[in-house]
């Protein structure tokens with residue numbers, strides 16, 4: 001799993017790519033919803049405390065969960081009478097799925113390896129065989145701290161240029 005830094009950078013790219021107009025780009029509610037959607041899939045780490053079993057990288061890391069999140073966001077936006085309800089739901093679904101995409105391309109050293117990307121259509125776990133992003137060590141030691149700081153630095157090196165290019169293209173589009 002990438003760190004929250006990687007997921008936030010990915011989410012900001014999704015936000016800019018799906019926002020229509022300056023008002024949408026600067027809409028704080030939209031930004032918070034998109035960031036929350038991009039981080040929420042990892043709340044499955046907490047399910048362990050419910051039944052003692054590991055649920056990480058399963059249903060929440062899938063196209064089905066992204067669709068459910070998008071539908072909930074759309075319904076909420078309709079209830080709030082937002083004129084951009086459709087785009088709002090789409091942005092939340094895309095941000096949720098961006099989490100799955102980043103998890104798909106990173107190195108995974110904690111079983112189950114890969115993510116249940118196609119749930120509810122398939123329970124199989126998928127993983128890019130040539131990882132682009134580094135793994136996170138989930139224990140506390142000096143080596144782990146150095147390793148994880150390098151992971152964050154590499155995420156910034158890969159994902160910040162994507163965010164800057166997205167910002168540039170969005171602003172050049174002129175709306």
Ligand SMILES: [Zn+2]
Pocket residue numbers: 001041042057061099103
């Ligand atoms: Zn994840």
